[in-house]
Amino acid sequence: MGFFTGFCSGFALTSSVLYLAVQAHRSNRLEQRQTIREQTRALNWVAESTGAYDRRLLPREDLLLMEQKATPPEPTLQDHLKHRWNQEVEGLARKAHESRWEDARHTAAKGWNSVVRFVKWE
The missing domain is CATH 1.20.5 (Single alpha-helices involved in coiled-coils or other helix-helix interfaces)
Incomplete structure (x- = not known):
């Protein structure tokens, strides 16, 4: 195997491993971001004063979110x-x-x- 072939194959292997590592890290970060947003939304929903005593006073979109979260995911x-x-x-x-x-x-x-x-x- 010549110098050029070895260099190109080494570069391809290194860049492939680096690409896969970056993609795995990126997907983990996106998943973490989504879970943090859901937790923040849930905490804000519990802490907000609108509808604290009567949930019927909540905006319709919050009621829909609450109903969607009530069903467990498959x-x-x-x-x-x-x-x-x-x-x-x-x-x-x-x-x-x-x-x-x-x-x-x-x-x-x-x-x-x-x-x-x-x-x-x-």
């Missing part, structure tokens, strides 16, 4: 996979917590003894 595939992963980790943690080393040692000793018996007979 779970996505990512949420489902996270839930499955958490169940697996929880089961493994519970199994590790409930297992006893004496039982593992006893099982390993029984397995070793059966292997030794099998080898001696043959």
Whole structure:
């Protein structure tokens, strides 16, 4: 591989990795911005004096936003996979917590003894 080919391939690899890192950072920042705006809007809605005692006095757009937020969003595939992963980790943690080393040692000793018996007979 020549100098020019190596230089171009190195530049392409470096710029691709840099581009992907910047895009991932940008998407995270946009998601954070959206959640912060939603939280700010919710806090302002709770703190504003209009309709503090009677929500019927609120502007119609605030009532529509309140009704939209009342319905829970549908779970996505990512949420489902996270839930499955958490169940697996929880089961493994519970199994590790409930297992006893004496039982593992006893099982390993029984397995070793059966292997030794099998080898001696043959």
